[in-house]
Amino acid sequence: MSKQSRLLEEERRKVNFSVEELTNIYDGGVEQTEMKRKVEAAIHNDPECRCKDVGMMTREERFNDGMRRTIHLNKVVFPREGWNAFSKELDYVLRNIGKEFCLGIHTGVFLPCILSFGSDEQIAKWLPLGAQLQIIGTYAQTELGHGTFLRGLQTVATYDKASQEFVINCPEISAMKWWPGDMGKSANHALVMAQVVIDGKKYGMHPFIVQIRDLTTHMPLPGITVGDIGNKVGFETTDNGFLHFNKVRIPRENLLCKNSEVKPDGTYVAKTKDKMVYGSMVRLRAIFLEGEVVSALGKACTIAVRYSLVRQQGELEPGKPEVAVMEYMTQQKKLLPYVAMTYATHFACLKLKKMYNIFEQKVKEGDLSGLPELHALSAGMKASVAEQCTDGIEILRKSCGGHGYSNASGIPIIWARAVAGCTYEGENTVMYLQCARYLVKCYNQVQTNRLHGTVAYLNNMNQSTCRVNKANDFQQPAVLVACFQYRAREVIKSVAMKINHLTKNGYPNHEAWNKCSVELVNVVKAHITQYIVATFASVIDELSCSPPVKTVLLQMCALYALENITLYSGDFLKVGYLSPKQCDLALEAELDLLSCLRPNAVGLVDAFDYSDDLLQSCIGAYDGNVYERLFEWAKKSPLNKTEVHEETYKYLKPYLHAGRDILEGKTKSKL
């Protein structure tokens, strides 16, 4: 056993709580952990399906292997294990197959969209084909020239009464569909969002099913130009594509017509708008945040914490043996707040999912009133959690020093995918401002109406100050929640007043809004951090568990909160809730917590329960055997395929031979 492995074993003996108990709580119950492990074993034990290291692979190798694995999963594993797209195991299947798979948009977006937009007849036609991969679809909305601003999309579907067809066309190059996943090389159908035009009149964006490739040869159909958009930061296994339509004709029936229909004579019939489309976005966001962002942070924490416990570097006390880098306060400050963030944002995502489930129940009873709140919360969470967590992953990567920069650490690959979450599914700044609009509206209502739910804390607009006078007081959840509620309230109030002031002084609404937008983004960060701290505190409060686990979770909650107080001390001071002295106490409390949590560090990340298969990290594996793993990994470098790298030798040979002759005294050096 290597020295490093021994060190990690010793660390595990220091942990003073039950890691398994904490895992069960994290998973949402013992049964969940059991189901997760069963799925994990099934995938781990299938060599065709097991995660493999991709750190040395090219983009095309990763794409090819992702396709192989996806088909194996559908063809062999699902039938063998009795799983399908609606199984309760599905979340765990997604977790345990890791990120190297294809056709994610087909399954995750194309099929659900048919259900959302199609009539019963259309669903009956397309859904079974899609569910069995007999057609493969993409969701083609984003264009080269337009992303988040949907009304700007340029692809047109002109109705031709004579033939009862729609003519799909891209009037200019920027109208080409761009980015849709699975579209580049895989999809043979696309759910295309296009502007409906009938008799020269525009009717807005509508969803169409368009076949784009031949089902025999897989060649693009006439009028279609389609391909992969090239290499990106991450998502190597996704063939994000471009798609250009040159007057492509499709039958009238291919307009998905749950919400609106075009009759054969060109009459446009609008049906009731289905608001649940927005509702399901909420659910998707909660799932995406947890599965793509929070879990990525959890993996990066696991790697960085384990590595920091076995990496010894430098003397803390002069003349004494070297210590693990975790002994340095600066290292603890880099790592442990992100472990806390993983817990805090994880429970906030679980809560968001629960809120959605309650909302869905109410919708069935005809009550849609919860939608604006839920929509705003999920937009704010999406932006704020994606930003915080992906910034954190990069800090964790750097905390691993040089090895963090190598793909061997696994963190570069984790980050490269997760960070896309700041951009897709609604660009972060747009999301911040959507949430801000709701908050400002709430603030303007609070004078006349009581607010409920996640904005109820805005009801109390009394001035007050924090009464903490020693560092330890900052460990109490109630004290921390009060800090964040006060700050959020005050920053919302301040910007709302500024907007009102501007509009009173003659600025049009949109200009006042733009002038305040920098502060509005900050408002949402304040609101969401408040939401996360309050949610985490209430989750812990309701938990029945052993005292050591409760203690460590309370410490996580406090650490997340205190890190945010230190980071945004300017806000807390400006609104007058904390004094400079109290800010110092908050930092003191945070540093105390770090020392306190340090012996439990490995237990806190072990509890996330990421297997070595999922981490794919030489420096973060469970056994701590860092250096031997790095050496074995390095040998697989593409440049090491042969002992002498032929291309290098080709260029260097004449120089080397000249050097040899000089060193052997056969010729003389000339300079």
Next chain:
Amino acid sequence: MSKQSRLLEEERRKVNFSVEELTNIYDGGVEQTEMKRKVEAAIHNDPECRCKDVGMMTREERFNDGMRRTIHLNKVVFPREGWNAFSKELDYVLRNIGKEFCLGIHTGVFLPCILSFGSDEQIAKWLPLGAQLQIIGTYAQTELGHGTFLRGLQTVATYDKASQEFVINCPEISAMKWWPGDMGKSANHALVMAQVVIDGKKYGMHPFIVQIRDLTTHMPLPGITVGDIGNKVGFETTDNGFLHFNKVRIPRENLLCKNSEVKPDGTYVAKTKDKMVYGSMVRLRAIFLEGEVVSALGKACTIAVRYSLVRQQGELEPGKPEVAVMEYMTQQKKLLPYVAMTYATHFACLKLKKMYNIFEQKVKEGDLSGLPELHALSAGMKASVAEQCTDGIEILRKSCGGHGYSNASGIPIIWARAVAGCTYEGENTVMYLQCARYLVKCYNQVQTNRLHGTVAYLNNMNQSTCRVNKANDFQQPAVLVACFQYRAREVIKSVAMKINHLTKNGYPNHEAWNKCSVELVNVVKAHITQYIVATFASVIDELSCSPPVKTVLLQMCALYALENITLYSGDFLKVGYLSPKQCDLALEAELDLLSCLRPNAVGLVDAFDYSDDLLQSCIGAYDGNVYERLFEWAKKSPLNKTEVHEETYKYLKPYLHAGRDILEGKTKSKL
């Protein structure tokens, strides 16, 4: 001409200062700009040497192409243009060949180290060989288990009196050399740092020349295990390597003996320590910061600003045409402060180089007293500038939305290389703490001695407050410099007092230091920001230039400062220099500046003068023709080599054919 190109042309007409004049100032004079452009043309006009797009290439393709280009440069371009490693043109050669080249460590570190560590005889033997690539060397210091902590390095050089040889050996796997550039597949010699042992006694780390590969076959020599360490975030053209010694014997003469010697009988002779080794690190840091970090930020700014001026998205005013994303305040706040940061840190790097040159002069007169200050400043600059700038590049990347995530934007590739600067050449946190040690020492002296140079501002420890009472006051450089000096002084004072308090209360020095290290990092950030603002202000003050250029540079200085006030408002409030009201005024001043600078945005980045060759960006090229470039680029995706991607088709075919048969009514769907 595309609509986007027209938009950028219109933007250029709005610029109210001479871009060429600003370029000349940025470059350090008209002659410098001319030399730069001459070198640029020579490289641009040579198709073998010209930068090419690497966004779709694999790591091995990039390495091979880098090697080809490097050899062409040495063999053909240098002789043709009359350049060599000592030409005044060299900085511009490095600038204009871009980042895709090999043998950078050989030229940039191995050769200078021979000069620093070798005796005259050794220099005469090795330098000419190296200068002509007849030997290729690496600098082998970092090991698998040890980086920044040099005393922990484990490779041993045991002197064998009988044969008058050193035996180089790695006692365990973590002792293996790891990371040295050019080592994996290129180098045939290594400058190896190893622990000298004579008769069982250790003498510390010493530099040896060790041949590692055969000069005829390029095969590793007996006892040597060497190879590439595999794929990383960036630096694809560098074969960072591993190197294991199994009792490799080298002649006694291969100990580079300028500083210490081992006599044939094993007598160890220490000569005077050459402090200039530390001095030259200062110079290297200034060059590296400018060439690898600040320039990377400048390129990212150029790309993001141009793109934001032609990318139209959404309506600012409802019902009006779409506007460029630059019209949104949130976008201006993402971009323009980093344009300002590029200018601010660029001039600070120039100043650091000048300080080094003055120091070098003084050393010749026997005066080494400036070393501690210079060393501390360069360590603090290295950490602080690398962190600020690389964080900025990532923010700029995200500001480009989806296209920023594609390699087509060029920013992912720029970032991937620049961000390594936070880790190599001294890990950032270690650098911060080195600078902090100097600052705390200065603070402790200030009670008894007057301080000079970059820490002179610590002499004034009087309490005061800022007297600003309207936003516009914050445009004055003197006001801003005073803010940053006050803040830096107070945070240094506060942490120095805390350390003193702890040691008085019985904590050993090292423990008190560790307990305060989180605050010490902040102290250095405060000191360096102060230094950058003050330097920028004094550079502008001394400049003779046209009023419009002076105005825009003053605005850049103010914007850099105000961004840092907003970011660290907590510090300014806590030390009591700014009131909450003044913090609001600072933000107001910053937002006013953004609007004011907006029409000049394209001019400010054009002035950096990065050619399209160097940017390699579809969205940031000079002509603004974003969309057509993206489409042309995408076609080159590795997945687009054939219309039908064979591997995909192979896996999907059976499903497609089943789908076809169902859709054609030949079979029925089964679900």
